[in-house]
Amino acid sequence: MASKVVARKSGLHGKGLFAARDLKAGQKLIEYKGVRYGVGELPDLGDDGVTKFLRFSDGTGINGTSKASLANHGCNPNCELAEEEGHDPPRAWLYALRDVKKGEELVWDYRLDVTSHHEAFTDWACACGHEQCRGTMADPEQLVGATGATDREKR
Numbered sequence: 249m250a251s252k253v254v255a256r257k258s259g260l261h262g263k264g265l266f267a268a269r270d271l272k273a274g275q276k277l278i279e280y281k282g283v284r285y286g287v288g289e290l291p292d293l294g295d296d297g298v299t300k301f302l303r304f305s306d307g308t309g310i311n312g313t314s315k316a317s318l319a320n321h322g323c324n325p326n327c328e329l330a331e332e333e334g335h336d337p338p339r340a341w342l343y344a345l346r347d348v349k350k351g352e353e354l355v356w357d358y359r360l361d362v363t364s365h366h367e368a369f370t371d372w373a374c375a376c377g378h379e380q381c382r383g384t385m386a387d388p389e390q391l392v393g394a395t396g397a398t399d400r401e402k403r
């Protein structure tokens with residue numbers, strides 16, 4: 249079966265993932281594969297502004313190394329990354345949230361865990377360019393209670 253997605257240079261960040269053909273809302277696109285980590289374990293994410301680490305509901309994680317992990321963040325996503333129930337270890341796929349035209353860049357909302365506004369808007373600033381861009385790849389729900397940069401020191 250021909251691939252539904254193709255990787256190429258993105259206007260957003262580095263390489264991105266694009267629709268290789270017209271996609272339907274709800275369509276399962278590609279599995280998120282990578283190096284597995286145990287409960288509570290974290291890879292060295294570095295500070296290059298890119299994170300490919302995904303935490304599953306059972307507490308284990310995966311650091312994406314496959315094509316799926318090239319998909320960029322977008323504040324108005326056309327895709328979502330979702331864990332599918334019934335797998336051990338857990339597995340996740342990228343799904344289309346709406347109909348997507350061939351050639352469109354595929355983006356999903358990373359909703360990163362952050363501990364402060366400072367971290368959200370400096371380390372994980374977003375420039376996706378959408379009119380609804382919230383300025384960060386962080387989880388918007390975590391920004392409600394977060395305060396200043398000093399939060400980081402509580403870790």
Ligand SMILES: [Zn+2]
Nearest residue numbers: 323374376381
């Ligand atoms: Zn944005």
